[in-house]
Amino acid sequence: xxxxxxxxxxxxxxxxxxxxxxxxxxxxxxxxxxxxxxxxxxxxxxxxxxxxxxxxxxxxxxxxxxxxxxxxxxxxxxxxxxxxxxxxxxxxxxxxxxxxxxxxxxxxxxxxxxxxxxxxxxxxxxxxxxxxxxxxxxxxxxxxxxxxxxxxxxxxxxxxxxxxxxxxxxxxxxxxxxxxxxxxxxxxxxxxxxxxxxxxxxxxxxxxxxxxxxxxxxxxxxxxxxxxxxxxxxxxxxxxxxxxxxxxxxxxxxxxxxxxxxxxxxxxxxxxxxxxxxxxxxxxxxxxxxxxxxxxxxxxxxxxxxxxxxxxxxxxxxxxxxxxxxxxxxxxxxxxxxxxxxxxxxxxxxxxxxxxxxxxxxxxxxxxxxxxxxxxxxxx
Numbered sequence: 413x414x415x416x417x418x419x420x421x422x423x424x425x426x427x428x429x430x431x432x433x434x435x436x437x438x439x440x441x442x443x444x445x446x447x448x449x450x451x452x453x454x455x456x457x458x459x460x461x462x463x464x465x466x467x468x469x470x471x472x473x474x475x476x477x478x479x480x481x482x483x484x485x486x487x488x489x490x491x492x493x494x495x496x497x498x499x500x501x502x503x504x505x506x507x508x509x510x511x512x513x514x515x516x517x518x519x520x521x522x523x524x525x526x527x528x529x530x531x532x533x534x535x536x537x538x539x540x541x542x543x544x545x546x547x548x549x550x551x552x553x554x555x556x557x558x559x560x561x562x563x564x565x566x567x568x569x570x571x572x573x574x575x576x577x578x579x580x581x582x583x584x585x586x587x588x589x590x591x592x593x594x595x596x597x598x599x600x601x602x603x604x605x606x607x608x609x610x611x612x613x614x615x616x617x618x619x620x621x622x623x624x625x626x627x628x629x630x631x632x633x634x635x636x637x638x639x640x641x642x643x644x645x646x647x648x649x650x651x652x653x654x655x656x657x658x659x660x661x662x663x664x665x666x667x668x669x670x671x672x673x674x675x676x677x678x679x680x681x682x683x684x685x686x687x688x689x690x691x692x693x694x695x696x697x698x699x700x701x702x703x704x705x706x707x708x709x710x711x712x713x714x715x716x717x718x719x720x721x722x723x724x725x726x727x728x729x730x731x732x733x734x735x736x737x738x739x740x741x742x743x744x745x746x747x748x749x750x751x752x753x754x755x756x757x758x759x760x761x762x763x764x765x766x767x768x769x770x771x772x773x774x775x776x777x778x779x780x781x782x783x784x785x786x787x788x789x790x791x792x
Contacts, residue, residue: 437480441500441509448488460718515590525552564597569789581634594640636661720752
């Protein structure tokens with residue numbers, strides 16, 4: 413009798429597993445850069461998302477259904493990203509989409525998502541990507557990280573109040589919405605708090621030689637240069653500055669995370685940057701080890717965000733008890749205490765952004781990323 417009961421239980425378990433695997437999958441989309449200027453970020457982010465999806469599927473999926481991930485390469489081209497979003501929403505029937513860490517793309521997608529009505533969880537720092545007008549969010553866009561203003565003000569505050577630097581220079585791509593908003597926030601805070609912007613230089617998309625702009629900065633004799641740029645440009649600017657004998661402090665946002673040192677070596681020393689997370693946290697170290705074992709390469713910070721964005725979206729599906737995009741959107745707006753690798757996420761329903769995110773300052777010293785600690789900018 414007992415043997416028969418065991419056989420029946422096992423059979424039921426196998427049948428249940430077959431039903432889950434045979435059920436129509438819930439499609440989760442992702443739009444990342446896999447082949448252009450930010451491909452290192454995009455590839456890392458896609459892998460982080462993949463690891464989250466695999467974990468949920470190993471635990472039985474959601475709503476008795478497996479999860480299917482569809483990833484599209486937008487090649488750092490906004491129109492390609494728009495096409496990818498429309499394809500995911502209309503052809504692939506994705507219930508929710510995870511966005512690239514590129515503000516220009518999310519700025520373009522915000523009004524489109526308002527019409528198509530498939531929510532996007534990403535990490536655009538440009539607050540305009542989530543805010544339609546003061547007090548009114550874009551209904552279908554959600555962001556898991558701090559704003560450009562937060563990054564710019566934190567970098568300026570740390571330079572002034574912790575490093576004692578008051579003669580500052582800035583260089584960035586004026587066509588990069590993310591970079592320019594961080595730069596403007598840095599400049600505004602610095603001026604308000606008694607520092608002087610001795611030089612402000614700009615360049616264009618595709619530029620690779622920054623020596624002319626750096627020469628202008630060098631003549632102004634700043635104590636520090638702020639470089640709010642993506643990895644490729646930030647690494648080239650930093651390397652060229654060092655080659656020109658500019659050994660002053662360089663400040664940056666989270667684009668100075670790995671593989672910055674791997675790209676430019678000792679040129680990255682004496683850099684302070686505002687990051688989303690400390691790399692020496694236990695959960696980050698554990699995830700990084702699993703990532704390296706799986707992919708054979710170190711992750712960038714985007715892998716952590718990819719994983720966390722997926723968790724935020726998947727937990728919204730769980731709370732909504734539905735794969736319907738509108739119901740997932742409603743659940744996303746009520747996100748509260750969702751634990752990720754980087755942060756415990758609660759979304760402000762007015763801004764659609766992470767509430768109370770505190771940045772971490774990291775210094776690059778002797779080729780090592782040294783956590784200085786969490787830091788809140790001084791307010792007047």
